[in-house]
Structure formats: structure tokens, C-alpha cells
Amino acid sequence: MSNPSPIPAIALHGGAGTIAKNSLSPEQEKLYHAGLAGAVRAGQRVLEEGGTALDAVTEAVVALEDYPLFNAGHGAVYTRDGKHELDASIMDGRTLATGAVGCLRRVRNPVRAARAVMERSEYVFMVGEGADAFALAQGLAEVENAYFDTEGRYAQWQLVRAEGGTALDHDAASRLAANRKFGTVGAVALDRDGNLAAATSTGGMTNKHSGRIGDSPLIGAGCYADNRTVAISATGVGEVFVRTVAAHDIAARMEYAGASLAEACRQVIMEKLPPLGGRGGIVAIDGAGNVLLPFNTEGMYRGWARVNETPATAIYT
């Protein structure tokens, strides 16, 4: 199934949801496109230097975590307690090795913590203070929880609190026209050796109960990679992606039903998820370098490129 000489490529997302075309100013759109393109370039650079898909998705997600407009790392949403709790995951399609973290509060880049769990522990998933302590003991950069604060997210949280609700990813946008700074992030890549990798990172839902975990750090739900089929990172209403084991379901349809990447994506993202309330999307890449970025919402912040190409970015359908 593996392509003898695939062209390395990367695709990523900064979240999906209700992103009406008239809701972002030209200046705001420009900032989103810049953030997406910068992250694509970070991953692309790794691939152009002959690096691994695993390193490419790590660096792309770190760039998205560090960019304040996306809901991961700096710029993450607020919990009900006014804090930030961060989840992330990573998977190596060559070995099926995985690492994930949930409810981090003190590690600057959660995706690096997920990778540390994968490479430097006997575990695949760690959460809470134990996960923070493990990651920091590995030498990862520590920050105060307030490092993740941004004014935009704070204003969003205040609006959601006033409504007494919980904003699900970008769907808060329907109510929060003044502030559209949210979104899970993730990346998938194919390297020159034909290996796939995926990574996902998020601050979760605005005003979430402390301890809530969605699909982002759950292998098979919000992140999956297997060289034999596909690498996937998901974004959207995490609970439905968990219930349907959405990322693994796409891979399984390819492996067991012989579906193409496009067919499997359509069956899951366009047909299976919506009746369950599963609004969202994914970025996916297969071993031949086919990239798909399907979503069943009004928009998804996304970007992609092969090596030595100018990154493409998009927001709306």
C-alpha cells in the first residue's frame, strides 16, 4: 500500500465550526491565514530537511499552540473556574506508538508533553497534575497557568458565563459575533519514508467543568495514524467523535471495507456524525500523499502544502 516515493506533505486545522463569511473582518482573516501558513511552514520545513512526519506534526502543532488565535496552548479557552486545562495527543503511523495528555495546567506546549509520554514513559495517556509533573520532569518548558490567558478568550468566557452555557468550539461564534478566537488544532503529515503521523491539541470547550476531556487526546477519536491507511486529526463536537471513535472508524472503513480515503471521510463526516450532533471536521493524509480536509460546518481553519510548495490556507467552504 505504501507509495515507493511519496512527496512529503502536511495538512493542519485550527478548528471547525460556525464561521459565517461576514463574521471576520479582513484584518482578522489575514491574521488567521498568517497563523495557519506559519504553522504549515513549520511542519513543511521539517519535511524539506528530510525530517519525520512525527517531527513535522509536532512542530506544526507547537506553532498553532503558540499562536494566540487558536484554542490550544497560548490562547486556550477558559474553564468554569477561570483556568486553562489543556489536552493533546500524538501518534506515529509507522509503529502505532502514541502519547496523550489531559488537563495539563503548567506545560507550555501540550503536544510536546504528549510526545514525551509516548517516547519517555511506559504509558500512553497521562492526565492532571501527574501529567504536568511527568512532563516537567522531562525538561519541558513550564509556564504559569496565566500564560495561556488572552483578552479575547476572557471576553468570550464572560459572554458564555452570562448565558450560563458552554461554548462548543467554534459554535460559540453563532452567539459571539464580536469574538471568534477559538478552535482545536491538529496536523497530519507524510514524510519521504512513507511514514504518517498525526497530532491534536486543544483547550477544550469554553466554560467547561474542570476535568472534562473531549476527543482531542483520545486515540481513535480525535487523533489516529496508521501507515497502512491514514493519519487523521479531528476538530468539532468532541463528545460525538468519542462515541463514534471517529478517526479510527475512517481508517477501519479503508482497511476493512476497501473504502477510498474520500469515501470513508464522506461516510463518517458527512453521513454518520451529523445525525448525532457531530459537527466538525478533520484533516487527513494517506500514504500516497492524498490530502483531504472535509468538514460539515460552515468553515474550518485549515492549511496544507507539499514540500517546496507555497502553503495554501482556507477558512470557509
Add this chain to the structure above:
Amino acid sequence: MSNPSPIPAIALHGGAGTIAKNSLSPEQEKLYHAGLAGAVRAGQRVLEEGGTALDAVTEAVVALEDYPLFNAGHGAVYTRDGKHELDASIMDGRTLATGAVGCLRRVRNPVRAARAVMERSEYVFMVGEGADAFALAQGLAEVENAYFDTEGRYAQWQLVRAEGGTALDHDAASRLAANRKFGTVGAVALDRDGNLAAATSTGGMTNKHSGRIGDSPLIGAGCYADNRTVAISATGVGEVFVRTVAAHDIAARMEYAGASLAEACRQVIMEKLPPLGGRGGIVAIDGAGNVLLPFNTEGMYRGWARVNETPATAIYT
């Protein structure tokens, strides 16, 4: 696919691992069989009274949690810090509704907390102090962490600490001949309406790092139920079950490749998992009432019965 008049049934496990036939005294074996049979009856009673598969797996797992010989609830293993951190999950095959908890320290019956997350929150997974707080706010029974203490587990922990290792489920048994009180628990059931359900609960690995989560609370890995295919609860080396999304993989082989329950179980438990170090087993039931309890280890504590049958229990191959 659904059977018009299925005979309700339940199957459960108390963990799999290296359980050599000469390692348990007749008195110890008797206690294990009694615990398994009691849990089967707890679930069977629900089904005989016309209750749901969801209630049956809940009551069976509560019985296993309360029984001190199994590694879940009272009798859970110790973390590196000398505490207990408990994980559990539940899934309704009719609706694909799920709930899961990780790293609980204060809720007496983790499977009830998982069910509360499913039925009384907008989430599917909660961990740590936030999960404890949520569950207790729902009126679930609270205990001190020391409630989960047992002398046998303490002795086991001391032995593992002395060796500087981490005991994976029952495989500690190979080193800890004097004390074999360990094991994840789980149950699957089919009710008279043809609905499937699954639940899993565990104390995890002996001497685990605080915050470590294995497959037990991860939907698709250690627990899965879908009326169209199968209900599964897994036990074993959790990390490999996570990496392979083992429970969902069995369901997917049935749904997409047309594999029988037996074929899908063999392909995953006997062929796919062992090369990755995935020692363990599962209990599974399909909509026709077919029960399978495959494992690739020396033994698995297990029990099963249809309604109005005497519960069958077994330990070795």
C-alpha cells in the same frame, strides 16, 4: 441484524494475565469463583426482571468493584504515591451514549460515576478532582481514598516497589506468587429488547505514576458497545489496547469486513495484539446472544450466564 427475541445474557471478567494453574490455593480459587458468580448473578437479576443491559453491566461491575479480590473499587492497586486512582467507562449500544472517568480518588463505585457522566453531564469523559467533584455533586457515595486499601494489594505494592517496577495487571503474578489479588473488571450484556451494553472499571497498574490512564476508560479501546455489532470489555496491557483501538477494531471488522464475532476476536486478540506486547483478553456479546471470552494469556477470571441459568465461572484456559 438484531435478533427478534434474544435470550438476555451477561458475561464479565475480573482481569487476565499470568495465572499459573498451581499458583492459587483451592481456597483462593473458591473465593475468585464466588466473586465472579456473585457479579454474574447481580447482572442476571437485572435481566431476569426485564431490566436493561445498561443496568445489568452497571450492577455486575459494582459487584466486582465491591469485591476485594479484583483490581477495581475496593481492592484497587496502589499508585507510586501509595494512593488509589480509579478509571471506569460505560457504553449504551442502543444510542452509542458513553460516559467515562479517570483518576477518581473519592467515589466509591467508579462505574456509577461513569454512568453519571453519561446521563447527567454534557460530556463523555471527566478526570481527576473535577470528575470526583462532579460525581459527588450527583449524590454518589463518597469514601476516603483509604477505603480502597486492602492488605493484599499493599503487600503487592511493596514487592513491586522493591523491584522498582510497575506491575501490569495480572502479570505481576509471575513475580508475586504469594499474592495474586489483581485484575481489571468489566461486563457486557444483552437484554430482552436486543440492546447491548458494556462497562469496564480498574485501579490500573500497581505502582503507576499518578495520572496514568490505560485503556479501561477509553471508548473504543477498553470498552465499546454498538447494537449493530458487539459489546466488549477488555483487560490486559492497556497501552496496546489503546494503540490498536482494540475494542472498536473488533466491531469494525464485523461491520466492514463481515467477520463473525469469533473471527474478529481471533484476528485482534490472538493475531494483532501479541506482536505488540498486547497480552490480555476481552468479554464480548453480540445481538444474537453469542458470548465469547477470548484471551491470549494463561488465564482470565471470567463468568457468564443467560437468564435463569446457573452462572458459569472459569479462571484458566
